[in-house]
Amino acid sequence: MKLFSAHEMRAADQAAADAGIPLLLLMEAAGRAVADAVTRHFAHPEVLVLCGGGNNGGDGYVAARHLLASRRVSVLELSSAPRSDDARTMRRALLAHGLTPRPLEEAALTRALEGRPLVVDALFGSGLTRPLEGEVAAAVARVNASGCEVLSVDVPSGVASDTGELLGPHVRATRTVQLAGAKVASLFHPARAAFGAAEVADIGIPKAILEAHASVTVLSPDGVRAHLPTRAPDTHKYEVGTLLVIAGSATYLGAAEMACRAALRAGAGLVTLASEGSFPGTWPEIIHERLAWDHDPLGTLAELGENRAQVRLIGPGLDRRAAAVLPALIGQRRVPTVLDAGALGGGDAWERAVRDHGRCVLTPHHGEAAKLLETSAKAVRTAPLEAARTLAERTGAVVVLKGATTVVAAPDGRTAAHAGGHPGMATGGTGDVLAGLLGAWCSDEGALFERACAGVVAHARAGERAGARFGDGLIATDLIGAFPEAWRELREGR
Ligand SMILES: NC(=O)C1=CN([C@@H]2O[C@H](COP(=O)(O)OP(=O)(O)OC[C@H]3O[C@@H](n4cnc5c(N)ncnc54)[C@H](OP(=O)(O)O)[C@@H]3O)[C@@H](O)[C@H]2O)[C@@H](O)CC1
Ligand SMILES: Nc1ncnc2c1ncn2[C@@H]1O[C@H](COP(=O)(O)OP(=O)(O)O)[C@@H](O)[C@H]1O
Numbered sequence: 001m002k003l004f005s006a007h008e009m010r011a012a013d014q015a016a017a018d019a020g021i022p023l024l025l026l027m028e029a030a031g032r033a034v035a036d037a038v039t040r041h042f043a044h045p046e047v048l049v050l051c052g053g054g055n056n057g058g059d060g061y062v063a064a065r066h067l068l069a070s071r072r073v074s075v076l077e078l079s080s081a082p083r084s085d086d087a088r089t090m091r092r093a094l095l096a097h098g099l100t101p102r103p104l105e106e107a108a109l110t111r112a113l114e115g116r117p118l119v120v121d122a123l124f125g126s127g128l129t130r131p132l133e134g135e136v137a138a139a140v141a142r143v144n145a146s147g148c149e150v151l152s153v154d155v156p157s158g159v160a161s162d163t164g165e166l167l168g169p170h171v172r173a174t175r176t177v178q179l180a181g182a183k184v185a186s187l188f189h190p191a192r193a194a195f196g197a198a199e200v201a202d203i204g205i206p207k208a209i210l211e212a213h214a215s216v217t218v219l220s221p222d223g224v225r226a227h228l229p230t231r232a233p234d235t236h237k238y239e240v241g242t243l244l245v246i247a248g249s250a251t252y253l254g255a256a257e258m259a260c261r262a263a264l265r266a267g268a269g270l271v272t273l274a275s276e277g278s279f280p281g282t283w284p285e286i287i288h289e290r291l292a293w294d295h296d297p298l299g300t301l302a303e304l305g306e307n308r309a310q311v312r313l314i315g316p317g318l319d320r321r322a323a324a325v326l327p328a329l330i331g332q333r334r335v336p337t338v339l340d341a342g343a344l345g346g347g348d349a350w351e352r353a354v355r356d357h358g359r360c361v362l363t364p365h366h367g368e369a370a371k372l373l374e375t376s377a378k379a380v381r382t383a384p385l386e387a388a389r390t391l392a393e394r395t396g397a398v399v400v401l402k403g404a405t406t407v408v409a410a411p412d413g414r415t416a417a418h419a420g421g422h423p424g425m426a427t428g429g430t431g432d433v434l435a436g437l438l439g440a441w442c443s444d445e446g447a448l449f450e451r452a453c454a455g456v457v458a459h460a461r462a463g464e465r466a467g468a469r470f471g472d473g474l475i476a477t478d479l480i481g482a483f484p485e486a487w488r489e490l491r492e493g494r
C-alpha cells in the first residue's frame, strides 16, 4: 500500500482525468464506497451527513444518495454553496432524489444529534489549508461531545492530511474511509488516533497511476516477506553472515549484550562483541574480544579476521571515548555497517566517513536525528518522512528513523513507513534489540533498504507479541524472546 500527500493525490487525480477518468466518476465511486462502509460497519437506522463546500462535501452528497435506499438520511451543509462543479452536480443529483440539504446551524445540528444518528463527516478532506475556527469548529466540538459514532470521509475534518501533528479542532472519528490511498496523517501520531479504524477504498484510479504518484510505501508483513533472510539447508555459519558488535561501556554493557542476543536470535552465523571491561558471558554463544579505548582500539579491531566481521554493528551503549576514533572506525572496514546510538556522532568528519563508506544503516530516534540534522526533535516529529529522507540523502546511508511509526529511507529516495509495534516498546533497550537484528539481517549488502524494512516489521511484530503478553510492562529482552515466533509468523504469512 502507498501513502499519499495531498499534493501527490491531486496529481494522481489529474493523471486519471488526463487518461480519461473524470473527477466526477471518482467522486461517485468515493461516495459509493462511503455508503458501502456504512452498510458494512454500522446498523444505525438514521444517518446524518455533514457536507462542506469542497469535493469532500461532494463525496458526502453521493454517500447520502446511496444511503437513501436503506436508512433515514438527513444532510446539513456549510452555508457556503458547493464550489466545484462536481460537488454541485452531486448536490443536484441528491435533490433529484427528494432530499434537500439544510444549513449546518447550531440549532439544526443539536436537534439532529439528539436522535443519535451515525454521523458521516464530509466537511473537509485533503483540501484543508488552515485550522478550523468559528462556527465550523463549534460544530465539530458538538459532534465530538455528542457521543455519536462518526464515519469520516477521507480524513477526519480538521486534520491536516500531510502531517501527524494536529492543526487544531478536529473530528474524532470512529472509522475513516480514506479514498484511493492512505494519507500521511493516518500513519503518524497524534493525528493517527483521530482516524479511528482506518481503511482505504478503491475509487477507480488505475493502479499504475497511483503507483507512479506515490513516493512512500506503507510496510506490511506481506510487503516484506520476500525480503526475510532464508538459509540453504547446506549452509554454514560463515555463509549466513557473521557480525562484529562494537558496543558497550562500563555503564551500558547490557545494551551491547541485548544487541548480541537479538542478532543471534535473528540468525547471525557468529557474533563477536568487542568491548572494554569484563563481560558477564551469560550467553556463551557470544564471543568476547577485549579492547581498550585508550590503547589503539583500531589496531585491536584490525587483528580480527575478515570472516568474523562480514557485517558490523557499532553503537549500543558505546563508550564515550569511542567518539574520538569514530570516523576512522567507520572507515576501517567496507562491510555493511549499522550505526546506532553512540555511533551516531554527527559532525563533518563523521558525515564524510559515513558517506565515503556507502554501506551504512543509521538507526536514530527522533532526538538523535534532530542532532544529526541540527534541528529540533519537534521538527523531526512534525515531518518525519522529510527528516529521514534528508538524512539519507546527506549521508548516503539507509536511515531507520525510529518512533511509534518508524520511517525507513534510502539515499535513492525510496521511503517506507511502518506503524506497528506496541506502546510498551517505549522502554530502554528495545532500540538495541532492533540494532542487533538489523546487524544480523543486513548481510545482503545489495538489499540494505529491503532488509532494514523487513527488520523493522519483524521487530514491531515481536513487540506486538510481547505487548500482548506483558502489556506496557514489557521489557526489551521480552522482544528477543518473542522474536523467533514473530519471524516464523511473518515467514508463514500469519
Ligand atoms: N483521489 C481522491 O482522493 C479523490 C478525492 N475526492 C475528495 O476531494 C477531497 C478534496 O477536495 P478539495 O480539494 O475540494 O478540498 P476539501 O477538503 O473538500 O475542501 C476544503 C475547501 O475548504 C476550504 N478550506 C480549507 N481549510 C478551511 C478551513 N479551516 N475553514 C474553512 N474553509 C477551509 C478550502 O478553500 P479555501 O478557503 O482555502 O480557498 C478548500 O477548497 C478529498 O479529501 C476527497 O474527499 C473525491 O471527490 C474525488 C477523488
Ligand atoms: N509507542 C511505540 N509504539 C511502537 N514502537 C515504539 C514505541 N515507542 C518506541 N517504539 C520502538 O522501540 C524502539 C525504541 O528505540 P530507542 O528509542 O532507540 O530505545 P533504546 O535506545 O532505549 O534502545 C524503536 O524501535 C521504536 O520504533
Ligand SMILES: [K+]
Pocket (backbone or CB within 6 Å): 056, 121, 122, 123, 124, 125, 152, 153, 154, 155, 156, 157
Ligand atoms: K472529512
